[in-house]
Amino acid sequence: MINNTFRKKSYVVRRFWLGILLLAFLPFLSPWRWPLLPKTKFVLKPTATDNTGSQFSKEDIATADSRSPMLHSPAITQLADGRTLAAWYGGSREGAPDVEIYGSFWSPQEGWTTPISLMSAARAQDELGRFILKLGNPVLFTDRSGRTWLFFGTVSAGGWSTSDIQVTFSDDNAASWVPSQHLTPAPYTHDGTLVKGEAFEYSDETIGLPVYRGYGVHSFSELLRIDRKGRVAAIYDMADGTGGGLQPVVAPLSEKHGVAFQRYFGDAPHRMLRGETNDAGATWSAPSKTGVPNPDSAIAALTLSDGRLLLAYNNSEDKRDNLTLAISSDEGLTWKNICVLETADERAEPTIEFSYPQMIRDSGGSIQIVYTVNRNAIRHVVFNEAWINSLK
Amino acid sequence: MTAIPQLIEYIGTWLAAAALLTFIFRIWKRTFSLRLAFTIICGVVPFIRYGGESVAGYVLGVYGSLSIVTIVLVGIKAAENLTLEKYITRDERGITYTLLAAAGLVLYSTSLGLTGFSAYRSGLGSPSFVVGLFGVAVLLTFLRLRLPALLIAFAVAAFQLRLLESVNLWDYLIDPLLFFFALVLSVNYWIRQLVKLVRNP
Numbered sequence: 178m179i180n181n182t183f184r185k186k187s188y189v190v191r192r193f194w195l196g197i198l199l200l201a202f203l204p205f206l207s208p209w210r211w212p213l214l215p216k217t218k219f220v221l222k223p224t225a226t227d228n229t230g231s232q233f234s235k236e237d238i239a240t241a242d243s244r245s246p247m248l249h250s251p252a253i254t255q256l257a258d259g260r261t262l263a264a265w266y267g268g269s270r271e272g273a274p275d276v277e278i279y280g281s282f283w284s285p286q287e288g289w290t291t292p293i294s295l296m297s298a299a300r301a302q303d304e305l306g307r308f309i310l311k312l313g314n315p316v317l318f319t320d321r322s323g324r325t326w327l328f329f330g331t332v333s334a335g336g337w338s339t340s341d342i343q344v345t346f347s348d349d350n351a352a353s354w355v356p357s358q359h360l361t362p363a364p365y366t367h368d369g370t371l372v373k374g375e376a377f378e379y380s381d382e383t384i385g386l387p388v389y390r391g392y393g394v395h396s397f398s399e400l401l402r403i404d405r406k407g408r409v410a411a412i413y414d415m416a417d418g419t420g421g422g423l424q425p426v427v428a429p430l431s432e433k434h435g436v437a438f439q440r441y442f443g444d445a446p447h448r449m450l451r452g453e454t455n456d457a458g459a460t461w462s463a464p465s466k467t468g469v470p471n472p473d474s475a476i477a478a479l480t481l482s483d484g485r486l487l488l489a490y491n492n493s494e495d496k497r498d499n500l501t502l503a504i505s506s507d508e509g510l511t512w513k514n515i516c517v518l519e520t521a522d523e524r525a526e527p528t529i530e531f532s533y534p535q536m537i538r539d540s541g542g543s544i545q546i547v548y549t550v551n552r553n554a555i556r557h558v559v560f561n562e563a564w565i566n567s568l569k
Numbered sequence: 570m571t572a573i574p575q576l577i578e579y580i581g582t583w584l585a586a587a588a589l590l591t592f593i594f595r596i597w598k599r600t601f602s603l604r605l606a607f608t609i610i611c612g613v614v615p616f617i618r619y620g621g622e623s624v625a626g627y628v629l630g631v632y633g634s635l636s637i638v639t640i641v642l643v644g645i646k647a648a649e650n651l652t653l654e655k656y657i658t659r660d661e662r663g664i665t666y667t668l669l670a671a672a673g674l675v676l677y678s679t680s681l682g683l684t685g686f687s688a689y690r691s692g693l694g695s696p697s698f699v700v701g702l703f704g705v706a707v708l709l710t711f712l713r714l715r716l717p718a719l720l721i722a723f724a725v726a727a728f729q730l731r732l733l734e735s736v737n738l739w740d741y742l743i744d745p746l747l748f749f750f751a752l753v754l755s756v757n758y759w760i761r762q763l764v765k766l767v768r769n770p
Contacts, residue, residue: 194710194718201725202703299621306575308622308630333630361735364676364689365745366633390682397682408736411693418684 219385219429219457220321220378224482225542231567232543233560238263238281238289241553245279247271250314250373251547251555255539256350257323260284263547264295264315264327265555272336274298278315278329280351283557296357301331301343304356308333313340318376318384325351326407328360328386330371338391339367344407358407362388362399373475374426375535376403383410385458387437389423396442398425400458415439415452417463422450426478428486428509433457436509438478438488439464441471447494449476451509469503469512470494477534478509481562482542488512489534489546497530500548504565515568518558519550574634574734575625577727581635581643582615582625588646590614597653604651634734636744637727638669638720657716663758665717666751673748676739692739699738 239248245267253263261283268276278296283289295315302309313330320326325347330340345357362370374387384403389396397416404410415425421443429435435458439450449471450464469490474497477489485506492501492514498521503512521529534548544565546558587608591597596607615625622630645656657665679688691698702721709718724741727733733740 194715195707197722198703198706198710198718201722201729202699202706204729205699302622302626302630306578306626306629308627359734361634361737361740364680364737364739364743392681395682399682404736408734409693410736412687412690414685414687414690416682416685418682420682 217457218380218432219435220380221429222538225540231564233564235558238555238557239292247552248555249549249552250533251535251549252315252317253535253537253545253547254317254319254325255537256319256325258350261545262317262351264317266312266315272311274311276312278312295327296329301357305343305359310334313337314371314373316372316376320378320384324348326376326384328372333367337371338369340369340371341367342370342372342388346407360409362401362409362412373424377427377429385427387425387427389425391423395420396423398422398439413459415461419463422464424475426476428478428480430480430508437461438476438509440473440475442473447471447473449490472496475533477536479536479538489536496528497532498528500531500534515565573732577732578629579615579625581640582628583612584640584643584647586614587611588643588650591650597650608647608651632746633744634740636747637724637741639744639747641720641723661714661716663755664714666758667755668717669743669747669751670755673743673751676743677748689739692737
């Protein structure tokens with residue numbers, strides 16, 4: 178009798194718990210709650226016709242002053258209204274609590290505006306509801322809907338290997354920004370994730386954001402897909418278990434096919450890394466060394482209107498004392514140098530560095546590059562494909 | 570940060586403070602009314618501000634978001650401290666922490682980029698992960714291990730409601746502090762089991 182009662186009670190209890198479990202899991206059967214992302218395609222930038230002839234210009238956007246003796250890591254995007262927005266971080270020194278992310282707007286007619294603060298540690302702390310010690314690299318991107326995204330690194334404790342990434346966006350050409358949100362690319366906070374390479378867009382309106390993570394001697398790259406609400410919706414591996422690659426840059430070549438290039442932090446020979454995808458970034462080949470030297474420094478790459486690739490890099494294995502442009506007609510397997518944009522005076526001591534380039538191809542077909550000059554100026558170079566072709 | 574994840578963070582910090590401070594101040598020696606008053610007063614802790622940030626903000630900034638499982642477990646502990654009742658048997662607790670430690674070992678070791686595989690990526694919409702988790706929860710129910718099954722149900726329900734900032738199911742199930750805590754307690758549990766077995770073969 179007692180045994181039967183116990184069995185009956187146990188049966189009821191078990192059914193109760195199973196009911197609770199079923200209730201919790203049931204929404205997964207509903208398509209609107211199913212978190213699985215559809216397979217998607219790269220959005221290729223439309224080919225603009227530029228009949229203006231060969232053009233080239235160079236100008237400083239910002240230079241060091243008493244408020245910001247150090248300027249570094251510029252990012253660039255073209256806003257929906259046609260203006261260009263550049264952002265960089267500046268302060269007393271890299272990693273100092275007074276570092277802020279500054280921005281400046283540009284149009285060919287009006288030039289660059291006076292830099293304004295886009296983000297500070299205090300503002301990020303207030304918006305994120307969490308303690309923020311300092312700010313790091315920004316990345317800007319404007320999608321087809323006209324929304325401008327600002328991704329940026331933050332540190333709450335320690336150095337860059339404990340960084341996090343945050344995101345904010347603007348729907349009014351960077352006049353106002355929504356409160357920043359925290360991105361979660363790893364199962365722990367302070368995961369050491371940072372951004373550098375330009376973002377790109379997928380056909381389902383998600384954003385592709387190349388990121389990298391480093392723990393002392395090991396670093397590797399990943400590709401995040403960010404949904405319209407600014408949340409990490411998918412994470413793709415770009416390293417295949419290999420270390421040494423960081424600051425990836427993705428260049429889509431067709432709807433499914435693309436290549437990525439990475440800064441190399443590892444054993445000699447110091448060469449830029451290259452990987453390839455045939456499923457719009459969901460899987461990547463293991464990164465392999467190219468013939469392009471890389472002094473453990475950031476690179477920038479983009480696809481030209483005719484499918485060739487353009488690269489901005491430091492042509493050296495150990496110095497950032499030059500900034501060189503190169504062209505590839507075979508998807509980045511081999512490169513031909515076409516122009517030395519900057520080179521340091523050999524007599525200068527210490528050597529001047531030109532680093533952290535970022536490039537976009539704007540709606541008018543012009544290529545715009547921003548980069549750091551010796552960490553005390555942010556420089557902007559504009560040219561078109563006619564200028565590139567004139568360099569043969 | 571939106572309002573709901575922030576509220577969850579405050580609740581988590583409150584319950585953790587209640588569980589911890591009760592232990593530090595040995596509050597179980599007091600009357601029920603005093604214990605209740607102390608638990609409620611601990612609700613102020615997350616709002617205490619220092620250097621322009623609240624305690625909850627420091628927890629979030631320095632430690633990161635608490636998982637739903639952590640919040641439920643500290644909630645149970647706070648309730649146990651309040652009522653002086655034990656809601657979880659030692660075995661159930663030991664097996665729960667063993668499961669959490671095993672899950673954490675897989676999750677955190679594969680997220681370091683040493684191989685091309687990362688378990689964390691499966692938390693963003695992998696059908697096999699969801700089906701596997703459901704299977705584990707059903708199995709635990711049939712094994713009468715209600716606590717881990719309940720924790721999974723809570724975490725999944727919170728995930729469906731998107732109560733945290735993250736949309737990764739793993740972030741609802743486990744966090745690093747819970748992992749280390751579970752690792753230590755599960756080792757302690759299995760050593761005790763072994764000692765018991767040796768003494769009473």
